[in-house]
Amino acid sequence: MARVGVTVERLVAAAAELADEAGFDHVSISALARRFGVKDASLYSHVRGLKDLRTRLALYAGEELIDRIAAAVAGRSGKEALRAFAGAYRDYALEHPGRYAATQIRMDQALVADSPALHRTAQITYGMLRAYGLEEPDLTDAVxxxxxxxxxYCLLEGAGGFGADRDVQASWDKAVDALHLTLAHWPREQENDG
Amino acid sequence: MARVGVTVERLVAAAAELADEAGFDHVSISALARRFGVKDASLYSHVRGLKDLRTRLALYAGEELIDRIAAAVAGRSGKEALRAFAGAYRDYALEHPGRYAATQIRMDQALVADSPALHRTAQITYGMLRAYGLEEPDLTDAVxxxxxxxxxYCLLEGAGGFGADRDVQASWDKAVDALHLTLAHWPREQENDG
DNA sequence: CCCGCTACCTAGGGACTCTAGGCTATGACC
DNA sequence: GGTCATAGCCTAGAGTCCCTAGGTAGCGGG
Incomplete structure (x- = not known):
């Protein structure tokens, strides 16, 4: 009985590929087992079940995403940083729709709390906004x-929700510009007289 | 053999309730059949299958949503209209998470094209933005x-994504204020120098 | 009254998740 | 180089779900 050499890491990596190819909700134990040439039941010694697999995939994708964002933002600030952040975010979501979808699932609060990726994400986002001179609670609101x-934006675009005959990249650039202005002129209480 | 009286309308309404109670992806033929005290196979004479059922649910929810928004926006303009729109949108998403999730599925492009709800949505949204004096393509970008x-926002909030210790309603109000300012001072090309 | 339609049924195939329990290849230790 | 534990794979089977095919019971119209 030849051993194929399944490990949790290979399993998650294969799940990530499968998610991008077939969609996140087509990531199944049996599809993955097929891909490894192995029976379904064999995977249960590596992973507790489908939920566990998907959670692992979500954490994996979350880390990939924040790595890309961190690399893009590094050494920039203000509008430059915002553009880099936004670009890296959208690129990842479009290149890896399945992995991106994975990052959006609801996970055990306990798992979320001590995920290093989440901490890094918060840190980088708040760091980027520092240039705009906002203070709490405006900072949290802006985040x-x-x-x-x-x-x-990425979800709607990925789902084909933007039907109008207008280049999405240009639209996105404009949205980022608009967000920059919004951050730069964040509404103060006295302006809030609508 | 007592007839329960299943109809497409009752089916979709029950699916909507089920979606809000158990989540959109728990809307299944068999769960619905159980709810009516009927066998799975019986539903296939009313609905073509799961995909068909979900599509119907999506259109149903989309119409409910735009009805609420239309009622909220009626008679208002500018910032008032924006606030009303945003409020109605978020209220619906939070009150009916399952139905709201249903509105986000990818449907046959043919079905989408001739859905009256979609047309009304576009109409109301563009109408609301008219007060800001934008022209194409800025109008589309703003939409x-x-x-x-x-x-x-609604997805992240619904998924428990806002962990920080800051009132979400206040955050939302601030976001709407910020969007209002963004629309009022939409970036023109010559400002796009960042 | 019976004919036809519709609403429901039984039966069954195929896909998926997951558990229980068994066998075997591999590497560690004597 | 034997033997032993364990990790990696297996078969078998229960339960859920989607969906098809074909059969039957109730109800309204001629």
Whole structure:
């Protein structure tokens, strides 16, 4: 009985490929087993089950994503940093739709809390915003706005939600410009008279 | 053999409830059949299959959502309209997470094209933005930015993605204020020098 | 009244998750 | 170089789900 050499690492890497090829919700134990030429049941000695596999994939993808963002942002600040952040984010989401989808699943709060990727993400995002001179709670509000916009944009674009006859890259650039202005002129309380 | 009286309408309504209770991806033919006290196979005379059911649910939820938004926006303009739009959007997403998730699935392009809800959505959104005096392609860019931000915010909030110790409602209000300023001072080409 | 349609049924195939329990190749230790 | 533990793979089987094919019961219209 030849041993194929399945390990958790190879399993997660294969799951990542499979996610990008077939979509995140097509990542299944049996599909993965097929890919390794092995029976379903064999994978349960490496991974606790489908949920466990998907969680591992999510953490893996989250780390890849923040690595790319960190590399892009390094040495830049202000608008340059924002553009680099946004570009790296969107590129990853479009290049790796399955992995990106994986980063969005709801995980055990315990797992999320002590994930180093999450900490790095927060650190880098807050660091980037430092140039705009915001203070709490505006800082948190701004982070939420940025994350939401990036996330929503990539999801909608990936889902083919932008049907209009307008170049998406140009639209995205404009959105980033607009966000930059928003951050630079963040609404103060006295302006909040709408 | 007592007839329960299953119809497409009752099926979709039950699917909507089930989606909100158990999550969109727990909407299944068999769960629905159980709910009606009927065998799985019986539903296939009302609905072509799971995909068909989900598509119907998506269109149903999309119409509910735009109805709410239209009612909220009616008679308002500018910042008032933006706030009403945003509020109705987020309220729906939070009250009906399953239905909201349903609106985000990828559907047959043919079905999307002649969905009245989609047309109304576009109409109302562009109408709301008219107050800001934008012209194409800025108008489309602005619509995309708004949709992305609203969508991303609701998804992240719904998924428990906002862990920081800051009131989400206040954060949301601030984001809407920021978007208003963004629309009011939309970046022109000559400012795009960063 | 019975004919046809519709609403429901049984039966069954195929895919997937997961558990229980068994065999074997591999590497460590005597 | 034997033997032993364990890790890596297996078969078998239960349970869930989607979906098809073909059969039957209730209900309204001629």
């Amino acid at each position: 939420r706005l940025l994350r939401s916009t990036f996330h929503g | 995309r930015l708004l949709r992305s931000t609203f969508h991303g």
